[in-house]
Amino acid sequence: MFIRRISYWSTSALMYALLIGVSAFMLLPFIWMVSTSLKPADEIFTIPPIIISRHSSLTAYTYLQENYDILRITANTFIIALSATVLRLFFCALGGYGFAKFNFPGKGTLFAFLLGTMIIPYAVTMVPMFVIAREFKWIDTFLPLIIPGAASAFGIFFMRQYISSVSDEIMDAARIDGASEFAIFWRIILPIIAPGLTSLGLIFFMASWNDFMGPLIYLKSMEHFTLPLVIRSLTGPVGRTAFDVQMAASVISLIPLLIIFLIFQRRFLEGITAGAVKG
């Protein structure tokens, strides 16, 4: 009995040790990022390292605003992420509804095609997409970061699963009352599937906010940059990078998402796991 109790406690201790160890690894970069962003430049590389400087200030942040108009950059990132998310959500809900609640000729083939598009890697379409964007005069605008992504096979698949569980009776009742098909979608289906839309929307918003390769390919002038691109462009030649400024921009890029994530954590994790566990 005694031995069993010892082994119980030592297993628990081991579990906590692993959890705390991994958590420390996860938190360290955040702590160092915030710490560096507040330090004066000459205290960034000191031995021993300084975590909270006595000379902490927001100099790096004001520098970012004065020289890079970081508020405008944040607004760019937000505008792109929000419009991409709203447009994509609308088309996903609409498409998911079409596939979940109707029967029509060619449905099976069209759905199989939709799923099949998911295996095509971005590498294959990357070059022609750039050529198309150039033809459309979309280079250095937000459009190539908003319009093509509005077609999301994953999102339609996700919404189809979600809408399948909505009962047909509500729709039939509305049809008898003379509601048009679009009105049924807009006034009845959309409110019911709001939780699913929130989950999916959070995933879309985060993907767009954090997108690195898209803006790198399409955006050329600083005033159109997004936050990840500005962080990248703050790198100077070897040994000349202003790490305090770069880390300040990193903190700015993280905070809005962090707030959104902490508020909607449950919905967000539901969205992340829905695809994995069912598939």
Add this chain to the structure above:
Amino acid sequence: MAENVEKKQVMLPFTGPRSRLWLGIYKSRWPYLFISPFFLLYAVFGVYPVLFSIYLSFTEWKGLGPIKFVAFKNFALLMKDQLFWLSMKNGVILFFLYVPVMTFLAIVLAVILNSRRIRGFRFFRTILFIPYIMNIAAAGFTFRLLLNQKYGLVNVLFATFNIPAIPWLESIWGARISLSLLVVWAWLGYNMVIMLAGLQTIPSDLTEAAMIDGASPIQAFFYITIPLLRPVILFSVILSTMGSFNLFGEIYNLYNGTAGPMNATLTPIVGIFQQAFANLRLGYASAMAYVYFMFIFILTILQFRYFGKTED
């Protein structure tokens, strides 16, 4: 509403079996309208690029001026292109460096969090997951700062234990390990959350019954939990496989626009990006993309065959 639709159809001159198809399509105009945005957008931004890049892979093109048809020249060059094969090799190396460790750690952490003796489930889940939401530019440069050979926090901490400074970002294997650390940091929480969701579908009395019958917790873990989790593990491993060949932002930021020392972390996607947008060899980049696609496609099918087979 339903009656209205019927009346309209009567007015249309549809007769015979062929017309019956058109009638079916007309009746279904609403669902077609609902699903059409995807297919219209995909025709322009999916189908056309896929076909256009097949064509480009048989040409030489700088992005401007005439497109020169060269038949299989790009593919012949590709077979001898050491950098391309290095990038494929790097994908395999990176896969073995972090996927087994990350997957195993994700399962173990999920099992620990799922067990009733741990307090602070939400707290730990949030902390482990948060790196996933940080954009890769911020994460990459933070790691660059932490892993600086002379002044980085990691080597400074190591020095207090008299461990000599490790060239994290300057040596070939250091670079690969640093990149793996960054990827594990960013994706461990995501994989753990998926495993947690998988675990919640396994009835907990199964492992409890096994332990009452005398199985140790470790036996229960390997003989009950892991086999039952297999579909979820398969999903996570397939995603990670594609991920390890597809690392781009991680490398671009951690190594400041290069592919690491001696191209130690050159992945196929970085190679394709460089050929397309730095060297302006759009035809060659398209050929690379297709060979890479075929490789990933076959690999995914093999993984399904190998891990996805059912018990019966």
